Amino acid sequence: xxxxxxxxxxxxxxxxxxxxxxxxxxxxxxxxxxxxxxxxxxxxxxxxxxxxxxxxxxxxxxxxxxxxxxxxxxxxxxxxxxxxxxxxxxxxxxxxxxxxxxxxxxxxxxxxxxxxxxxxxxxxxxxxxxxxxxxxxxxxxxxxxxxxxxxxxxxxxxxxxxxxxxxxxxxxxxxxxxxxxxxxxxxxxxxxxxxxxxxxxxxxxxxxxxxxxxxxxxxxxxxxxxxxxxxxxxxxxxxxxxxxxxxxxxxxxxxxxxx
Numbered sequence: 050x051x052x053x054x055x056x057x058x059x060x061x062x063x064x065x066x067x068x069x070x071x072x073x074x075x076x077x078x079x080x081x082x083x084x085x086x087x088x089x090x091x092x093x094x095x096x097x098x099x100x101x102x103x104x105x106x107x108x109x110x111x112x113x114x115x116x117x118x119x120x121x122x123x124x125x126x127x128x129x130x131x132x133x134x135x136x137x138x139x140x141x142x143x144x145x146x147x148x149x150x151x152x153x154x155x156x157x158x159x160x161x162x163x164x165x166x167x168x169x170x171x172x173x174x175x176x177x178x179x180x181x182x183x184x185x186x187x188x189x190x191x192x193x194x195x196x197x198x199x200x201x202x203x204x205x206x207x208x209x210x211x212x213x214x215x216x217x218x219x220x221x222x223x224x225x226x227x228x229x230x231x232x233x234x235x236x237x238x239x240x241x242x243x244x245x246x247x248x249x250x251x252x253x254x255x256x257x258x259x260x261x262x263x264x265x266x267x268x269x270x271x272x273x274x275x276x277x278x279x280x281x282x283x284x285x286x287x288x289x290x291x292x293x294x295x296x297x298x299x300x301x302x303x304x305x306x307x308x
Contacts, residue, residue: 085193086111087146087177092297093198093244094173095210096137096158103199105154105173109146116178117144119154121171121199135171136161137199156199163201167240167266171199198244198263206240211294213239217264219288220307226271231279233272233288240266244293248272251285 090106109115120130121137138157163169177193216239222232233250243264250257257278264270274282286306291299
């Protein structure tokens with residue numbers, strides 16, 4: 050007869066050791082399946098006002114079925130999907146994708162009023178849920194969530210969306226804001242949202258970088274500067290950027306700061 054062993058922790062040090070041993074055992078016993086299988090065609094989506102619908106292509110590149118849940122929000126990442134109100138209908142909201150299967154989601158504008166002099170931004174959420182089987186008791190499966198912009202574009206907007214970055218004026222606001230920090234200001238005179246995957250203030254080792262910046266149309270976007278970089282920011286005279294255009298490509302450019 051084999052007797053089950055037990056580990057007794059009679060001191061703080063022993064309890065810490067026990068906790069470490071337990072964590073190590075759990076890590077060894079669990080196999081993590083951490084590979085996303087969902088593929089989406091595109092990085093952001095444009096919905097022209099005169100379009101009857103927008104099609105979003107999706108696919109399963111994995112070897113097992115996945116469940117896809119999709120919904121739209123106005124920018125709140127923590128909002129409950131069941132309580133959201135957006136002027137679009139997305140179908141199907143839940144779908145099963147078999148291995149290597151391709152499918153499409155359809156987005157339709159419901160006609161509720163939106164500003165006619167500028168773009169409006171929404172976000173499409175994609176939640177990939179892997180299957181659970183009876184043999185997966187020791188496998189930790191992760192659900193993946195991705196969010197991509199949906200831009201509603203009214204008819205007759207002035208200029209071209211791909212040239213909107215040229216209508217942005219850059220300047221430094223050296224007066225501390227509510228967060229106590231100086232800021233880089235981007236004032237856009239264009240009616241289009243400008244998506245900047247990479248932004249750099251200054252050059253060389255003293256430059257300040259950001260990723261994933263979105264500039265709002267016909268307004269000023271305030272980009273906080275790190276407190277430790279005040280001196281470097283004060284000496285900067287130029288910004289360098291990569292900007293996303295409608296085709297999905299990114300273009301590189303630069304602009305001088307307004308004095």
